[in-house]
Amino acid sequence: MQYFQFLIIIILSPLIQGTIKKLKANMQGRVGPGIFQPYYDLIRLLKKDMVISNVTSWIFKATPYIVFTSTVAASMIVPVITTESPFDVMGDVIALIYIFALGIFFMALASLDAATAFGGEGSSREMTVAILVEPMMMLSIFTAAISAGSTNISRIAGSGLIFSPSHVLALTAFLVAIIAETGRIPVDNPDTHLELTMIHEGMVLEYSGRYLALMEWAHYMKQMLLFTIAFDIFFPIGIANNVEISGLAMSSGIYILKMLFMAVLMALIESTRAKMRFFQLPSILGGAFVMALLSVLTYIMMGK
Amino acid sequence: MKNWIGAFSVIDFISVGILITAVAMNALRRLESCVKAYTLNSWLLSSLIAIVAFMMGETHLYIASFVTLLSKGILIPMFLRRIVKQIKVTHDVDPYISNALSLTISGILVAVVYTSLKEGIFVAGFSKNVLQISIAVIFIGLFIMITRKKAITQVIGLLFMENGLFLAGFSLTFGMPTVIELGVLFDMLMGVIILGIFTIQIRRAFASADLDKLTILKG
Amino acid sequence: MDPESYLYIGILFFLLGAVISLLPLPKVKNYTYILSSTGALSFALLSLHLLFATPRNLFSAQISSLFNLAFSGDAISGFFVLTISILTFAVSIYSIGYIRDLKNKGLMGFLFNIFILSMYAVVLSGNIITFLISWETMSIVSYFLVTFDREGKSAKAGLIYAVMTHIGTAFIIILFFLLYRYTGSMNFSDMKNLSSQIPENLRNLVFVFSIIGFGTKAGIIPLHTWLPKAHPAAPSNISALMSGVMIKTGIYGFIRISMDVLGQGPEWWGIAVIVIGAASSILGVMYALMEHDLKRLLAYHSVENIGIILLGLGASMMFKSNGLYTLSAIALIAGFYHTINHAVFKGLLFLGAGSVMHATHTKNMEDMGGLLKSMPYTGLFFLIGSISICALPPFNGFVSEWLTYQSLLLGFKSPSITSKIISPLGGAALALTGALAAACFVKAFGISFLGMPRNKHAENAKESSLSMIIGMGILAFSCLLFGIFPGMVLTVLQPVSFMLTGLYGTPYQQGSLLGISETFSTISPMAILITLIVMSFATIIFISSIGGKRKIVYGDSWDCGIPALTPRMQYTATAFTKPIRMIFKRIYLPRRELKVSYLVKPFFVKSIEYKGEITPFFDRYIYEPVIVFIHRIAERVKLLQSGSLHLYLAYILITLILLLIFGT
Incomplete structure (x- = not known):
């Protein structure tokens, strides 16, 4: 069972996306598509022919696979419902961030490959956001890692942390990081195709068919993974530390609740906030960075 | 003894002549006159050595006197005259400082030399004046080199310096061994020849015999 | 064989390469790099000996009572020798193809070999004098390599490099002198044993000097100013060596003094x-x-x-x-x-950049x-x-x-x-x-x-030609190897x-x-790699089982309905970094100039001229004031050195008169 917990992420991630969309629509007084819509979209895309720009090189074709498989690799590291995760030796939280970075790196390259301005724009902005997000993410993870005495994510999750002031600060910073990394309002607008505002959409603009399906799916997976990581390292309460069926069932239930909470939170933020101007991002991301920094310092000075 | 004193006054007389020709250089503008001043200077030097040789009865000093006359009094002036003709420059115009000033400065130089060497390190010689005069001639030669622009007058300044040095050496030691003197003279001759060729080349390269044109070679 | 023989064989190969390069044999010149790659292998074997054995003296010759030419090796030297050897091996093979279009092949081959030898000499030096000689040789040879292209730009880069590297060397000499003064020994190993005799303040001073002296070579901020100028000016195979290993000799020196000798x-x-x-x-x-x-x-x-x-x-x-x-x-x-x-x-x-330049004739x-x-x-x-x-x-x-x-x-x-x-x-x-x-x-x-x-x-x-590809391939393969087999590198690092x-x-x-x-x-990079590969296959199988076989149609990129996209419409490097430039403007201090000329103001624009640059902070606010100051002093001093013969003679006259007046 524990060998296949990463499949939860792969299979359920479109559902989370659907749930968020549905919740968002409801909050905005719309009916919205059903929560299974992302699955239909993915299957539809997989069954379509592809149009590929003739200026592209093999990078363009390899990228969907690299992005998808690197996200799968990341999800193998993360304990989802049990900390008895057999693949977690493959990498720790730091490696996790770098595996994500591998995906971003290739995505940014692929978007430059089609030689359009939209791609370049998306690539440039994505890397800029990554520059602002990565140090803050790393610092907030440092807080958790220092308090758990390990960077191994199962160990952090299994250490049964007590929620302390420094953790609140770090979690806040990490939530901002999640919003930025998943391309949500106020950093990016996932529903837009307006060139002035798009970041992630600009990067995948040239993709169609199964490549697009892989890219989108990877994006959903990354979103769910980040939610999971946030709970794993900052609020691991309820996660099973064994592989017995009863424990796993309990843990799964709690996990679903946690994911629902994140979905509501995301929908709430997206519905109540407006997208920020790109050059105002440093203020919010910088603020989050300071928070992450404070969390580390608080932990060091106060010891909790 | 009386004879000696008389002879000494002759030596003084000649050495003052040497000084005057050197100082006169400062006022001369025509290149040929410069060469003439140098020639006169060399003749005076040669005769001074001859008189000392007569008084001391030293044979080798006669040789020194003769060789000086031959090289500095005849050969070098001849050569210089040829150069003057070849470079087709007759006057060393617009010097750095005026005639009057350069005369004044050379006067000051002589005064400085005399005052500094008043007590003097000079003891054994035949005249109290010769050493001071020779040093003064050296300085004036150097001063000529500084104030004049033409390469040929530089050479003449150098020659004056050499005459001064020769005299200084002579006054201190009653003449160096002949071989050394011959060697120095030969060096001198070669130096003048080289410098002469040099002057002609400078003139060819810069269309001027002015040495300050050489500053354009600086990076 | 014992380590000494590997050393001698290695040196022999490099010297042979240097000498053959200078001989008038145009055909052979291309292949002297085979000699240097063999030499590198020999040095690599030496390094393994040094890493896994006790420190030993390799070579020693008493030249005079104070000057002892001595080479010795321990694990630290061994590690750096190994690093240099790996890169030298690949770069040598690359150079076979790379230098083919070069003008001055003989000189290149000569300098290349001597440069590598001097780097080996630096990390194998046993005492301070040998170190300084090797260090200076390395600096001078690399200076010639920086100015190899004989362009105005590389001459200036070379000058800056020469000045900076000698400022660094000055600090190194002072710190060596301090160490010698208090330990009474020139040998690094003796210094290490006696370093406790050095007073605390002086230890701190030595440490600071080693940061400045070796940091200049390593290119730490703010002493880095020569590095981005000199490295690109050199031919690309040399740039690779300079950036890859030469600056590491700075790190070596720092480690040797601050971590080894000072303890x-x-x-x-x-x-x-x-x-x-x-x-x-x-x-x-x-x-x-x-x-x-x-x-x-x-x-x-x-x-x-x-x-x-x-x-x-x-x-x-x-x-x-x-x-x-x-x-x-x-x-x-x-x-x-x-x-x-x-x-x-x-x-x-750098080798890749060299290939690109070779093919496109531009660095831009x-x-x-x-x-x-x-x-x-x-x-x-x-x-x-x-x-x-x-x-x-x-x-x-x-x-x-x-x-x-x-x-x-x-x-x-x-x-x-x-x-x-x-x-x-x-x-x-x-x-x-x-x-x-x-x-x-x-x-x-x-x-x-x-x-x-x-x-x-x-x-x-x-x-590029085959040898260039092989040279790059070796290094690319090493990148993967050192990634997925970290244990291999750990074995070397543990000594x-x-x-x-x-x-x-x-x-x-x-x-x-x-x-x-x-x-x-x-972490397990190997497992990550395998996961990526296995999952890729799984994904392909999964996709084709759901979607079946589908066509791929090739067409133009999305062009918003404009007939065709031109290369000029692509994102440029300047545009790509614009957001970063804006966000970090406190660091970059960007400046821009916009000149618009109109046919009919303000409707019809004739031309727009745009100029943008960032302020090179360290060059402008640290180095330029210093340079201006030095220039100002130099201008004053220059008056003395006017080039006028007359003035020089006047100096002599004045000196003589002063001597006459005050001397008597």
Whole structure:
């Protein structure tokens, strides 16, 4: 069972996306598509022919696979419902961030490959956001890692942390990081195709068919993974530390609740906030960075 | 003894002549006159050595006197005259400082030399004046080199310096061994020849015999 | 065979290569590089001996009572010899093809061989005199290599290099003198034993001088100013060696003096090194981002990577002074691991840049584009280098940066509060550096290798010759190898760690896992690689089982309905970095000039001229004032040195008169 917990992420991630969309629509007084819509979209895309720009090189074709498989690799590291995760030796939280970075790196390259301005724009902005997000993410993870005495994510999750002031600060910073990394309002607008505002959409603009399906799916997976990581390292309460069926069932239930909470939170933020101007991002991301920094310092000075 | 004193006054007389020709250089503008001043200077030097040789009865000093006359009094002036003709420059115009000033400065130089060497390190010689005069001639030669622009007058300044040095050496030691003197003279001759060729080349390269044109070679 | 014979054979090969290059044999000249690659192999064997045996004297000759020419080797030297050998081997093979179009082949071959020999001599020097001689030889030969192209630009770069390197050497000489004065020995090994006799203040002074002196060579901020000018000016095979290993001799010197000879220092040493490392890495990569000259970009990345190496070494020193020897060993291994990694991937990137320049005749990225199609191998290898330098798994940069993160994270175990605070900040700096580097290489690779060719040269680019591809291939393969088999590199690093910290270091290897027992953390680049490959196949099977076989239609990129996209419509490197320039404007101090001329104001624009630049802060606000000051003094002094013969004679006259007046 524990060998296949990463499949939860792969299979359920479109559902989370659907749930968020549905919740968002409801909050905005719309009916919205059903929560299974992302699955239909993915299957539809997989069954379509592809149009590929003739200026592209093999990078363009390899990228969907690299992005998808690197996200799968990341999800193998993360304990989802049990900390008895057999693949977690493959990498720790730091490696996790770098595996994500591998995906971003290739995505940014692929978007430059089609030689359009939209791609370049998306690539440039994505890397800029990554520059602002990565140090803050790393610092907030440092807080958790220092308090758990390990960077191994199962160990952090299994250490049964007590929620302390420094953790609140770090979690806040990490939530901002999640919003930025998943391309949500106020950093990016996932529903837009307006060139002035798009970041992630600009990067995948040239993709169609199964490549697009892989890219989108990877994006959903990354979103769910980040939610999971946030709970794993900052609020691991309820996660099973064994592989017995009863424990796993309990843990799964709690996990679903946690994911629902994140979905509501995301929908709430997206519905109540407006997208920020790109050059105002440093203020919010910088603020989050300071928070992450404070969390580390608080932990060091106060010891909790 | 009386004879000696008389002879000494002759030596003084000649050495003052040497000084005057050197100082006169400062006022001369025509290149040929410069060469003439140098020639006169060399003749005076040669005769001074001859008189000392007569008084001391030293044979080798006669040789020194003769060789000086031959090289500095005849050969070098001849050569210089040829150069003057070849470079087709007759006057060393617009010097750095005026005639009057350069005369004044050379006067000051002589005064400085005399005052500094008043007590003097000079003891054994035949005249109290010769050493001071020779040093003064050296300085004036150097001063000529500084104030004049033409390469040929530089050479003449150098020659004056050499005459001064020769005299200084002579006054201190009653003449160096002949071989050394011959060697120095030969060096001198070669130096003048080289410098002469040099002057002609400078003139060819810069269309001027002015040495300050050489500053354009600086990076 | 004993190590000495490997040394002599190696030297023989290099000298032979140098001599043959000078002979008038045009055909043979191309192949002298085979000799140098063989020599490198011989030195590699020597290095293995040095790493796994006790320190030994290799060569010694008493020239005079004070001057003893001595070469000796221990684990530290062995490690650096190995690093130099790996890069030299690949670069030599690359050079066979690369120098074919060069004008002055003989001179190149000669300088190339002597340059490598001098680097070996630096890291094998047994005493300070030998070290200084080798160091100066290396500096001078590299100066000739920087100015090899005989262009105005490289002459200026060479001048700056020569000045900076000699400022550094001055500090090194002073610190050597101090060490000699207080230990009475010139041998590094004796100095080490006697270094406790040096008073505390002087130890601090020696430490500061070693940072300045060796830091100049290593290119730490703010002493880096020569590096981005000199490295790109040299031919690319030399740039690879300079960036890959020459600046590492600065690191070697620093380690030799501050960590080996001086031994354990106060805590602030380590903290100072961490701060310098953090500043160098962030600022280095930031300036790299703004460069559009491919080689200058890479040169700035050398500054960055030296910073990362120093983060590891600084953490090691910090732990050592706090008595945490196990942690010190981990941090030290991190620093050394990154040293060898940087040599490999930076060498690879410079060789790649050389191939690109060879094919497109330009260093400016804005003139490239689409090269991946015309130069598939160069493109692939450059990509591997880019991934490695961005520390992305599963390549080698990832392993060493991970180790650096781990060692900085372990700072919380330190008893001192300053160390506790400074180390996570170092970690944050490293994260920022990593993200900036990724952006920079997306730009470098994306703009030059992807998209459409931006001009004729890029369009007609041809793949490089076979030997160049092999040279790059060796390094690209090493990048992967050092990434997925970290245990291999650890074996080499443990003797070094043992020598400096007394411990073999606790990063352990178990199967394909690299782990640190202190944090219970493990990574396995090999497993990540296998996962990526296996999952790719799984994905392909999954897709085709759901979607079936589908057609691919090739068409134009989305052009918003305009008839055709031109290469000029692509994102440029300048545009790519614009958001970063805007966000970090306090650091870049960008300036822009916009000149618009109208036909009918304000409706019909005739032409727009745009000029934008960033302020090179260190050049403008530190070096320029100093240079202006020196120039002003020089102008004054120049009056004395007017070139006028008359004035010089006047000096003589005045001196004589003064002598006459005061002398008597």
